[in-house]
Amino acid sequence: MKEDNSIMNMGISSLIVFLGIFFPVMFLTGFWAAFKLGFFYVMLFYVPFLPLAYSFKELSDIERGFIANILGIGYVGIYAALDIFLKIKLEFFTYSIVTILIFCISLYFYRREK
C-alpha cells in the first residue's frame, strides 16, 4: 500500500514557503519583521487553502502549493462582499474568523477526498 505523506508534505511545503520569504526579507528588514511577514503570509494566504489544494490528487506538490497561493491571494476579495452586503468591520477578529472558517472548509474537502 502506498504511504500517504500528504500531511507531512503540507507541513514541509508551508515551511519552505516561509523560509523562501523569510531569508530574502531578513536581509532587508532584520529578523522580526521578516519572521512576521513570512509567518503571517503563510498562515493567512497559504495554509488555509493547502488542504483543498492537496485534495486535487493529480497535481505535484509544486502545483498544489501554487494553487494554494492563487486561492490564498484571491480569497481576500470575500471581505469586499462582507463589507458591502453585511457591513461587517474589516478588523483582526473578522479576518481571523473568516480565515479559520476557510481552513475548516478546505480541511473538509481534503478529508472527503482522502
Next chain:
Amino acid sequence: MHLKFKVKEEYFLILFFAMALFFNLNLSKLPLSYPGNIKAADPFYHTISVESILETKQWNYYNYYLSLGTEKVINHQPPLIYTASAMLSEFSGLPAWVTLYFLICISQALFIVAVYLIALEAFGSKKIGLIAAGLCIMPMPVRFWLYGVYIGFWLQVPSYFLIMALVWLTIKYIKNQKDYLLLTMGFSIAAIFLLHIADLMIVFFEMLYVGIILLVDFFRKKDIASFVKKALLIGLFPLIALITVLPRILYVWSGLGTSMFTPGFYGFFRDAFPKEQYGGMVWPHFSFFPMAVIILFIIGMSILLFISLFYILSIFNKKIGMPGVRIEKGRLVFSIKKNENHFSYFIIFLVVAFYFASVYLSPAFFSDPYYLGGRARSLQPFFVFPVIAFVLWLGITMIEMFAMSDKNNSTLFQIFLVLAIVASSIIFSLGEYNQLADGLKGEHITETKWNAYKWIHENTKKDAKVLFFDGVFQGENVYVKRISAVMSLDNLNKFLMEYQETNKTPEVVTTAGWGGNTIREGGWKYEKSFFSYGDYYELNSTQRIDYFDYIIFENFAQEAVQINAYFASELVKKGWKPVYNDGFSIIIQK
C-alpha cells in the same frame, strides 16, 4: 556508507523564487519606521488606500481626508490587494507601505513559479521550466520589465500574476479537462475582477477556448447537469465578485475605462506616453529585448508554428506524419509520429500568439487600448522566455547527444548547463540592476519629513486642513492624513513678486492639487443608495490662506530656507503660531 543526493529541479525553483523576491524588494527596500520606499504618485495612492481600510475598518468608502469631507464617497480602487495588505498589517503590526510592497514583490516573484509551470505543462520538461523561470528572475533589460514594481503599477503586478496563473490553468484544462481546474480558474477570474477588471481582456481568447470546450462537451453528451455543474464551478466566484462591484462597474469605472473598449483605430505607431519622455517604459516594446532574445524567440516560434501546422493537418488527414522534435523524459527525440506533446506545443503556440496579437493588434480595433495594448506589454518576458527556454533546451540536448557518452552523468550535466544559462542571464542583468537600485535611492518622504507628518497625525484634529507651502515631489502630502493642499510653484513665485513690490504677504493662495487627487480622479461619486450615486467635486483651487489650519514649510533647498523663514515669520506676525520646527520642516498653526 554511500550517501546519494538526488538533485530535484524544484529545489532550484524555490531558490529562484527567493532570489526574485529579494531582487524586487531590494529595489525600493522595506523601511519599517517611515514610508521611504514610496517613490512615485501611484504608490502613494496605493498605500493610502490600505491606510484608509486600516483606519476605518472598511473598504467601501474613502475616509475623511480622502473624500475631502464628503460623506459616503465611493472608494473606486478595487478592493483585493489593499484588503490583503490591510489584513497582513493588522496581524503583523507592520505598516501599510511594508506589507503592500511586500505583497507586490511576492506577486512578482510568483511569476517565476507561474512561468515554470507553464513551460512544464507546454514542453513536458522540468529543465525547460527551470530555464524559463531562471530567465525571469531578472528579465533583461530590467529597467523595462521591472518598471511596474518600482514605479508603482501595483494593481497590475498581482493582476498579471493571476493572468499568468489563469494561462497555466487554461493550458492544463485544455489538456486534461478536470473539474477542479474550472474551480481554480473561476477563483482567479474572480480575483482579477477585484484587482483590475480590464486585465481580463488579455485572456479573452483563452476563456473563449474554454467556453467552446464546455459547449462542445455539452452538445456531445447532452448532459445538462454536468454542464451546469461546470458552469457553476467556473462562474460562481466571478458572479459573486461581479455582484459586489457591479455598482462600481456601472456608475464609476464605466466613466474611467469605456474608451478602452470602444471600437476604433488607435494607431499602431502611436504611444500614449512618448518614448523620449519616459523611455517607452509604460508601453514597453518587443524591440526592447536584447537582439539574442529576439532571434531565439523567433526561432522558437517558428519551430512551434511548424509543428502546429502539421498538427492541424494531421487532424484532418490521419496519413500525415508529424515531422518535428519533442522532449521525452528529458531527452530530445526526433519524431514523425503524432504525440500528445505536439498538442501541448500547439497550445503554447496559440497562447503566445494570442497574447502578442492582443497587445499589438488591439490598437487597430479599440479607440484607446491603454491597458490591453499598452501596459499588458509588460507581460512579454513571461510569454517570451518559455519559448526561448525551449530553444535553449534543444541546444543543450543536441550538445549532450554529441558530447556525452556517459548517460549516468547526463542529469548533472543538464542541470549544470541550466544553471549556467540562468547564472549568465543574472550576471548579464546585474550591472543594470545595480544602476537601477542606485537610481531609486532617493526618498520622497525622508525620516525627517515623516517626523513632521507624525506631529500632524498626533497633534491636530481629524478635520484640520494643511497647506504645503513649497510643493511636494509627487503627492506625498496625502500622508499627513488630513485634508491637504499643495501650493503651486507659480503661486510661490507670485508671492515673491508681490512681496518685492508691496512688502506684504498675500492672503489668497492657488493650490496645485488637493491631497489624494489621483485616488479620486475619474470617480467623484458618493453613494445615495446601492444603485444610486451623486457627484461631488474637488475643492476650489483658490482659497484664502486662513482657510487652512496649518501651513508646512519644507526647506528642501538652500534658497527655500530664507524664503520659508521670511513667510513663516510674516504669518506669525499676523497671528499664526509656530508649533513645530526641526530645521527642515516648519509648521505654523492658525
